[in-house]
Amino acid sequence: xAELQLELKEKIIEQLSLEDVEVSEIGxxxxxxxxxxxxDSIDALELIVMLEKDYGIKLKDPKxxxxxxxxxxxxxxxxxxxxxx
Amino acid sequence: xxxxxxxxxxxxxxxxxxxxxxxxxxxxxxAATVKDFAxxxxxxxxxxxxxxxxxxxxCKLSFLASEVLSQGIEFPEDTALVLANHASSLDTDRxxxxxxxxxxxxxxxxxxxxxxxxxxxxxxxSIRYQLKSEGVFFVSESFDADxxxxxxxxxxxxxxxxxVICGWVDLDSHKYDVFLALISKTGNRxxxxxxxxxxxxxx
Numbered sequence: 001x002a003e004l005q006l007e008l009k010e011k012i013i014e015q016l017s018l019e020d021v022e023v024s025e026i027g028x029x030x031x032x033x034x035x036x037x038x039x040d041s042i043d044a045l046e047l048i049v050m051l052e053k054d055y056g057i058k059l060k061d062p063k064x065x066x067x068x069x070x071x072x073x074x075x076x077x078x079x080x081x082x083x084x085x
Numbered sequence: 086x087x088x089x090x091x092x093x094x095x096x097x098x099x100x101x102x103x104x105x106x107x108x109x110x111x112x113x114x115x116a117a118t119v120k121d122f123a124x125x126x127x128x129x130x131x132x133x134x135x136x137x138x139x140x141x142x143x144c145k146l147s148f149l150a151s152e153v154l155s156q157g158i159e160f161p162e163d164t165a166l167v168l169a170n171h172a173s174s175l176d177t178d179r180x181x182x183x184x185x186x187x188x189x190x191x192x193x194x195x196x197x198x199x200x201x202x203x204x205x206x207x208x209x210x211s212i213r214y215q216l217k218s219e220g221v222f223f224v225s226e227s228f229d230a231d232x233x234x235x236x237x238x239x240x241x242x243x244x245x246x247x248x249v250i251c252g253w254v255d256l257d258s259h260k261y262d263v264f265l266a267l268i269s270k271t272g273n274r275x276x277x278x279x280x281x282x283x284x285x286x287x288x
Contacts, residue, residue: 016196017138019124038135045195053192 004076012072015050016043028073036071044069056084090241091272093248095284096153098126098146098263105153107284119261123149134213141177141200142261143170144209147254150265151210154250158267160214165246166207167236169223170255174203206254219245228253228264230281237268237276253285 009023012032016039030036033044044065051057051068057079059065068078097104101122102112111129116122123145127137130152137148147168177200185193199205207220219240225232237249248269255262264285268276274284 018135019138020135042139042196042199049192049194053190 001076001080004080005072008072008076008079011050011054012037012047015046026072028076029071031071032069032075039069047075051079054085055079055082057082089270090238090268090276091270092274092276092280092284093267093269093272094154094158095252095264095266096150097265097285098150098261103149103153105156107287110153119146119256119259136209136212139196140209141174141180141197141205143174143176143203143254143256144200144206146256146261146263147206147265148209148213150252150254150263151213151250154265154267155214160216160250161247162215162217163245163247164214164216165218165237165240165249166210166216166220166222167233167240167249167251168203168206168221168254169225169228169233170203170253171224171226172255172257173224174201174205176256176258177201210250228282228285230278230285234268234276234278234281241268 005028006023009026012018013021013023018037021037026037033039047069048059048062048065051059069075094106101114101116103110103126111126113122113125116125119142123142126149130149132152137145140148177197181194181197181201184197185191203224204220204222207222210216211218211220221236233251237251240246240249248267250265250267252265253262254265266281266284274280
């Protein structure tokens with residue numbers, strides 16, 4: 001799980017162009033949206049694309065993202081349980 | 086345009102160099118890409134605006150020119166934006182097209198897609214300076230000072246705006262030509278087409 005969490009942090013920094021953010025600055029339980037990393041609605045869509053592209057998880061309802069993308073920890077647990085690749 | 090309007094300040098970005106009011110402000114001929122050059126200007130300006138990194142190159146260059154323009158100047162919320170270019174959003178359009186050509190790996194990027202219209206520049210600048218104003222983006226053959234000033238003039242004289250940021254923000258692959266001017270009631274240069282053409286052309 002720790003490996004997947006690290007992988008997610010690296011992917012998020014790269015794919016969401018968070019150039020001034022270091023992996024070490026993202027806590028496993030830090031909120032990704034709002035006061036946390038400050039991600040926005042377009043970032044949420046990018047994360048949905050990333051789930052499908054990299055882990056073979058297709059969200060049927062984009063609203064599910066609100067729960068899944070709460071933090072790196074929650075996201076990693078969801079991926080671990082549902083990934084097809 | 087009425088005589089009392091002036092060109093308050095202007096900024097150009099060309100050939101890896103930023104000019105403010107006609108003077109060289111920043112240069113980096115070592116930057117290999119527009120992205121690298123833009124990042125260098127951003128760091129030089131010591132900005133802290135994370136959204137900058139998410140922008141496409143056209144927005145980055147426009148944003149940076151506006152930041153240079155804004156030094157020591159407030160942009161009230163009724164500052165209008167009148168911009169134009171030749172290549173529209175073609176640079177990002179191409180990147181987006183490339184990203185969706187492989188039907189086996191078809192994952193369109195929302196973050197790229199939102200930049201496939203040139204008027205997103207107006208949106209980015211409006212968000213940055215909290216503008217609640219008129220904004221327009223024209224696509225034309227070349228910089229037309231007469232036309233731009235005519236439009237700006239209507240906004241100012243009908244009191245739709247107290248000042249106008251106008252100019253030309255063009256990018257196609259590695260070629261770019263960015264020129265922004267602030268038109269308001271303060272400044273030493275008359276806001277007329279001849280003057281605007283002069284300061285646009287001389288660098």
